[in-house]
Amino acid sequence: EKVIRENWGTRVGFILAAIGSAVGLGNIWRFPGVAYENGGGAFMVPYLVALLTAGIPLLIMEFTIGRKHRGSAPVAFRRLNKNAEVIGWWQVAISIVIAVYYAAIIAWAGWYAFFSIGQQWGSEPEAYLFTDFLQMTPDLYEFGGYQLGLLIAMVVVWAFTLWVIGAGVKKGIETTSKVFIPLLLVMFGVLVVQALTLDGAVDGLNAFFTPDWNALVEEPKVWLNAYGQIFFSLSIGFGIMITYASYLKKKSDITTSALTVGFANSSFEILAGIGVFAALGFMALQSGTPIDEQVSTGVGLAFVAFPTIINTLPYGADLFGVLFFGSLVVAGWTSMVSIVQVPVAAMEDRFGWGRKKATMIFGGGMALVSLALMPAANGLMLLDVSDYFINQYGIVVAALVSIVVVVWVLWKWKELRDNANATSTFKVGPIWFVCLGVITPIMLAIILFLNIRDLLSADAESSLYGYRTYQAFGWSLAGGALAFGVIMALILRRRELPELETE
Ligand code: PHE
Ligand code: NA
Secondary structure, eight states: OOOBOOOOSOHHHHHHHHHHHHSSHIIIIIHHHHHHHTTBGGGHHHHHHHIIIIIHHHHHHHHHHHHHHTSOHHHHHHHHOGGGHHHHHHHHHHHHHHHHHHHHHHHHHHHHHHHTTTTTTTTOHHHIIIIIISOOOSOTTOOOOOOHHHHHHHHHHHHHHHHHHHHOIIIIIIHHHHHHHHHHHHHHHHHHHHHHTSTTHHHHHHHHHOBOHHHHHHOTHHHHHHHHHHHHHTTOSSSHHHHHHTTSOTTOOSHHHHHHHHHHHHHHHHHHHHHHHHHHHHHHHHHTSOGGGTOOOHHHIIIIIHHHHHHTOSSOHHHHHHHHHHHHHHHHHHHHHHHHHHHHHHHHHHHOOOHHHHIIIIIHHHHHHHHHHTTSTTHHHHHHHHHHHIIIIIIHHHHHHHHIIIIIISOOHHHHHHHHHHHOSSOOOHHHHIIIIIIHHHHHHHHHHHHHHHHHHOOTTTOGGGSHHHHHHHHHHHHHHHHHHHHHHHHTTTSOOOOOOBO
């Protein structure tokens, strides 16, 4: 008998959920710094090229595979070809690794939203973060030293995530996306307006937007960084968008949705660039140092630079802090839901588990691993190394393999093209093929090659990842994800797929 697969309630609901996945921490803490370091205003050119030639074409591929084959990544790939299931499980493994550490960052941001009230981090935000708050050890392998506060916040993050996933695609994910994405826009919008009123904001914007055209010609890395940013930013390459699209109705538009999600995500990145650089301009003026020295990304930007800025704000410091860290929580959490949905849906689809059971057993298992590892004193180190390896190697390789297999090995692009075009107002054709099948894999392959070369030549003094023991950890993680995929696919090789579910 055929099971009825859940569907998104509305087209807007699906698009908001996909935007919720795409718009994440990376938009706020990664994009502004990356753009600045890679040509400033001139970065918009390679960035737009990367969006149009790689981001949106791959998004269209993933949406089409998900909708056509109506399954989470392993099932969808198996329906494409019996031997392709391994790709789906590999993507599941990558999602598990990301979910384990992503929850921690959301928990930190939650605490910092609270600390913003009265600037509880005091006058030395950097010392506060590493010594008081994280009580961090610089040794990756020194386990133990739990932070109760972190543990509690992470329990909240996981409980809320699993509760929403357990509630289902429509009632859980769609409903929360409809609330949180508009909320994020309002919160971040108010923050940007306040940032623009600060002294020095204009200098910040000038620094951000002034184009360095030479960079585009003289530094090929700028182009690669634009492509790298797009894959990460759109959450493509490891099953998220396939999973979300598997709940689409048969007749839903594919290409217009992909364009909408792609441009919405990029718009939010540029908005974040404006907000962050207005604030950095203010900080540069306050401290009398050039903006150059203020620019950072990631943990340093969010948890050191921003508290420093907030400490010196002329008015509304508490509100500014709550809005900034609240935005990180909301943006991060909607991405978190999309990551956790990948493994949970895979168990559901492939083993015929009910949604509640899959969420409780598999989601709960992930939560336990996350809670056991991340609130410890070496949590930040684990996070750093995992994030680096899984992004630079896991996602890039998985994306590359999935494209080459789908387009070249299985030669499915025509079938997917026809499937997408049948219900889309905006049609794809040979240009899509060239972008997806030629340009994107070439760029991914170059990025991968250069990453590996850099890593192998890195010495311990110049970079964290130069340590051989860290590389051992990172490679085991990236390799382990692949091994997990292979093992799952082998175990399930003889096990028939459930029948294609109807609407
Ligand atoms: N797309 C998210 C961002 O820009 C990042 C992300 C990566 C989200 C992996 C989910 C999974 O921040
Ligand atoms: Na993004």
